[in-house]
Amino acid sequence: VVEAPRSQLGNSIWADLRRFEASPSGFDLLVVVAACMRHVHSLDIHIRMRGQLEVLSVYPQAQSFRCALDLCSLPPSEMAALGLVHVEPVATWLEPEHGLQPSSTLRTGQLRLLLWLMALHGPRSALLPEIDEPARFRLAPGLDLLSLPLDLALTQVLDKMHDKPLSVGDLAGDSALGRPGVVRVLNALYLQAGLIVTRSPSPTRTWCPHQFPMYR
Secondary structure (H helix, E strand, O other): OEOOOHHHHOHHHHHHHHHHHOOOOOOOHHHHHHHHHHHOOOEEEEEEEOOEEEEEEEEOOOOEEEEOOOHHHOOHHHHOOOEEEEEEEOOHHHOHHHOOOOOOOOEEEEHHHHHHHHHHHOOOOOOOHHHOOOOEEEEOOOOOOOOOOOOHHHHHHHHHOOOOOEOHHHHHOOOOOHHHHHHHHHHHHHHOOOEEEEOOOOOOOOOEEEOOHHHO
16 A cells, blocks of 8 residues: 655654554555644545545645545545555645645645545544544543534534543443444544543553644
8 A cells, every 4th residue: 555665755654554554454544544644744645436546635734635536525425435545645746835736627625524524434434543442532622623514413422522531332322323423423533633532441541632733
């Protein structure tokens, strides 16, 4: 999946992506975009959609993305079918800060919205490795989700996360989303830098906000 050498990608994200490539669970699209956000590193992510290859360019610093597909308008069934092919360094001349116009066939979108939709409806149905169980979860203070699509079942899960840390089982117990839906919500919150994670039992561990550098 990682075709570019370390010298082109940079040591930190190259090592991170190689770690997942060697893991038993392997790679998926959400793992790669999460790595982009953690390292604030732009990437060209080659994806497969309906047998067609496309390039998703992710720009964490500019909080934007580019792709020929209108990804944020895909129905959930098509979002779930997105496949990961490989990743490579982004084409520098297309980066937003260079001020050059990309091809007219490329659509520019808000990265925050894409991450939210990809976590809720994309191919990954397991917790991201950085927040995997055993753990308890709470909303980070000041998190603003008003610009993102929310439904009643999702809002009810969020309301439960304001007061105290809860496990996946606690959150899923009486939720219409069930465990699979709650897992997706937690991934989505992590990608919005909106999740506080604690590991237990361990008297030496304290609250650990999972935030990306650009949100600090």
